[in-house]
Amino acid sequence: MTSGIVATTVAGALLMTIAPTATAGGLPSQAERTARIIEGATGTQDLAAAVPQNGALTASVTDESGVTTTARAPKSSAGEIEITAPDGSVVGLSLPQSRTVEGSLAGAGTTVYTDAAASTDIAVQLTADGGARALTSLKDANAPAQQRYELNLPAGTQAVANETGGFDLVRRSDSDGPDVAIGAIDAPWAKDANGKDVPTSYKLNGSTLIQDVEINKDTAFPVVADPKVSTGWFLYVKFSKSEVKKYESKVKYAPGGAVLCGLLAIPLASVACGAITGGSLTHLAGVWSSAAKYKKCVEMKFTLPGITPIPTYIGAKNYKC
Known part of the structure; x- marks a missing residue:
């Protein structure tokens, strides 16, 4: 089914407008600046209405004809994005942080974890299709060009490479029936400060999803990158x-x-x-x-x-x- 988690940068529209976070001097906070950069790369049209929920900084609940999917953004960068599919399966994705940072809601609905890794801000967006994206904003050439995300999949489910450059999340049959893809990780993407596509690719090492971003001397920073995991409305x-x-x-x-x-x-x-x-x-x-x-x-x-x-x-x- 399809609903999502994404790693890198994405944005969406809330039911209510959130006022920009400002510093004492009236200038946008670092979280707000990062949210603007990320939302500039992803747009905000598909962002979900995020609400507080126990155990999460924000959560979104998508209900279509009684079929419900829930996505959650963690309170800190040490937590994990969680998506609960209509059948109760839970897919988790950790963030590529090197230090624990509390998240803050900024922009049109982007949760930002400022400086959660070297020269890197991390963000999470909950999307209106019941998914979520985990994003990274690489601020300069000192930022790591490789990001590592730990996948936490339901029992019996594996990430299987597909022809798009992403992965299908496949539940292997333990009987005589077919395998079923309960979700997917979309093909990766990355963009530089000029909106130019930056080459990027995935590889899987056990349960670790690794995204490589090809940065060179001509790359304009910041670079926004994104893997997306979903478990939503398609079977x-x-x-x-x-x-x-x-x-x-x-x-x-x-x-x-x-x-x-x-x-x-x-x-x-x-x-x-x-x-x-x-x-x-x-x-x-x-x-x-x-x-x-x-x-x-x-x-x-x-x-x-x-x-x-x-x-x-x-x-x-x-x-x-």
């Missing part, structure tokens, strides 16, 4: 080659939607895939047959009711196993 289901072969005849000759709904051992599955009918079902059968013939895997994407118009079933495609 991605991946069928292995053997599963595609195993269910080929059932999908082709039986009510495929009902067959696949029965395979999805997750909450909301029957709701999410119940509308696979008519032309969508014919398309699914064709894709499935082709995947079986050429020994490919199949990925399916569903949306939850109330989020996008029907058909709930969006499509199926071959994907790299």
Whole structure:
């Protein structure tokens, strides 16, 4: 499902305007200046309304047709962003801090942890789709070009690299059913002070997500960078080659939607895939047959009711196993 956590810089719109934090001399505080830099890179259109919550500095609750996702920003840089998906799964992401700093809400809704690492401010934004972004603002050439985030995933869930440069958060099936992607880490991005894209990439070392930012003599500081983790309103289901072969005849000759709904051992599955009918079902059968013939895997994407118009079933495609 899709709702998010991001590491680097992002912004959003609150239901109420928050007055800028100022110093005694009337000038913007460092947190406010950092928030402006970050929000300049990310925009503020997708920020969620953040509210106080026990154990967190701010939290946002997204409710669509009774399906709820909660995102939380930690009180200090030593804490972790947490996103609770509609099925109760919790995804956590630590911040790349080297010293503990209390957070402060600034700008249009960005939580800033000032100087939480060498020449680096860290920020968190809660987004209106039920996600969150963790951002870094690299202030000068002394800032570390590599940021490390610890992933705290639900039991049985792994981060699997995808073709976009990001990762799918995949819950491995312990039965006869398919693996299910409960969330994703979007492809990384970074921008310099002139709005120019800065090359950046991810790698995964155990549970540590590492973002490398390629800084050189021509880089204009500050640089804002961002990984995003989500667990929200989309449901991605991946069928292995053997599963595609195993269910080929059932999908082709039986009510495929009902067959696949029965395979999805997750909450909301029957709701999410119940509308696979008519032309969508014919398309699914064709894709499935082709995947079986050429020994490919199949990925399916569903949306939850109330989020996008029907058909709930969006499509199926071959994907790299």
